[in-house]
Amino acid sequence: KDSKTFGNHNLGNFMLTALNDIHGNMADAVKAASKLLQIRGKVLPVSLENSHLYAKTNTGRKLNGEVEVSYPDTPNHSERITEIWLEPKAYIFGESAHAIRDADAIIICPGDLYGSIIPNFLTSGVNQALTESKAKVIQVCNLVTKQGTYGFSVKDFVEEVKKYSGRNPDILIYNTTEPSKEVVDKYKREVSSFVKPDVSGLEGVLLKEADLLREQELGGKKVVRHDSDKVAKMILDLI
Numbered sequence: 001k002d003s004k005t006f007g008n009h010n011l012g013n014f015m016l017t018a019l020n021d022i023h024g025n026m027a028d029a030v031k032a033a034s035k036l037l038q039i040r041g042k043v044l045p046v047s048l049e050n051s052h053l054y055a056k057t058n059t060g061r062k063l064n065g066e067v068e069v070s071y072p073d074t075p076n077h078s079e080r081i082t083e084i085w086l087e088p089k090a091y092i093f094g095e096s097a098h099a100i101r102d103a104d105a106i107i108i109c110p111g112d113l114y115g116s117i118i119p120n121f122l123t124s125g126v127n128q129a130l131t132e133s134k135a136k137v138i139q140v141c142n143l144v145t146k147q148g149t150y151g152f153s154v155k156d157f158v159e160e161v162k163k164y165s166g167r168n169p170d171i172l173i174y175n176t177t178e179p180s181k182e183v184v185d186k187y188k189r190e191v192s193s194f195v196k197p198d199v200s201g202l203e204g205v206l207l208k209e210a211d212l213l214r215e216q217e218l219g220g221k222k223v224v225r226h227d228s229d230k231v232a233k234m235i236l237d238l239i
Helices: 011-023 026-036 065-070 094-102 113-122 126-132 154-165 181-189 228-238
Strands: 052-057 062-064 081-087 105-108 136-140 171-175 206-210 213-218 221-226
Touching: 011 026, 052 065, 052 113, 062 065, 065 113, 081 113, 094 126, 105 228, 113 126, 113 154, 126 154, 136 154, 136 228, 154 171, 171 228, 181 221, 206 228, 221 228
Parallel strands: 105 136, 136 171, 171 206
Antiparallel strands: 052 062, 052 081, 213 221
């Protein structure tokens, strides 16, 4: 339902909110969700703190909450998020800190840059755990942009993550194949664009380019997604 209360939130958010209310904390909520969805492996929350996401754009506009940060409603394509923060301060969940320190590889997945990826690095203790970890950090770049990242290149995504994590990835996986004109036009109407494979000036990063784009029908429309099998094989080969 598209309303002021529920619009643009995904099913996962509602599920975790309900489970958090039932179990009383996010750690147990995530464990319950993992069991319900029969997830293989272990899923941990970055924090148990009740914190809220805020951002400011280069026009001085303040964005309040995940929905506004993720979907800033920017008819002006040149408007960019320049600052993003959490209130009140959130601290890393101890079990997650241990997992980061003990990891063999840390994968920064493609996704909502400002609404989902960067908030992890805003959580106090995450960057320290990254510094203390001997794991290789592998970033898989997005295929397309959205409002707030319109016109971003691969380099832009990497630099924004570095701005808040304090480091470049050790390895960068990114797509070099352009989608069809039909798909380009479809995303353009949605204020979205193909992420240009510009990696100029990224020093000290092992660059892994490939044809990772897959076009598919979804809800009667053509969309692009990562070829998950190719991405998984690349990561396993690198590890």
